[in-house]
Amino acid sequence: MLNRVVLICRLTRDPELRYTPAGVAVTQFTLAVDRPFTTGGQREADFIPVVTWRQLAETCANYLRKGRLAAVEGRIQVRNYDNNEGRRVYVTEVIADNVRFLESPNAGSGAGSAGSEGRGGSSGNGHPGSYGGNSQQDPFQDDGRPIDISDDDLPF
Known part of the structure; x- marks a missing residue:
């Protein structure tokens, strides 16, 4: 059996961060996923x-x-619970174990993409979702020329 979901889409609202009574952080947010078809010309x-x-x-x-x-x-x-009126309510949600930020924090909607795991990993400037100190810097600017690295800098 397999229960695995992968979604690439946009957030409909800012995430809500809360803490359980035991102090464990939990965040909820909603994603809008376009359907691959239209109904009456409407997406x-x-x-x-x-x-x-x-x-x-x-x-x-x-x-x-x-x-x-x-x-x-x-x-x-x-999951399910009984609401205030005594009715059983069923909730279907995605429990995420990995989130990749596909836009840099200072880019607007539809801007170029960058990627990094959302598990606290960061690169360069400490902001997940961006590469290096300047997210606007072209990572291929050396155009294939050799990089000068001494043997002491290599971990192997």
Whole structure:
């Protein structure tokens, strides 16, 4: 059996960060996923709730915003509870174990993409989702020329 989900889409609102009574971070946000067809010429979308936990939750709350493009990997979970009226309510959501930020924090919607794992990993400037100190810098600017690295800098 396999329960695996991969979604690439935009956030419909800013993530909500909360803490459990035990102090564990949990973040909830919703993703809008376009359907591959139209109904009567109108494009439709599904709005999928996502939940992240612990360090990933805090990282998502700090760096994701409404409209940002993100890739989410996780599993589908269905839970239920009784509401105030005594009715059973079923909730289907994605429990994410990996989130990749596909736009840099200072880029607007639809801007170029960068990627980094949302598990607290960072590169250069400490911001997940960006490469190096300047996210606008071209990583291929050396145009294939050899890089001068001494043998002491190599880890092997």
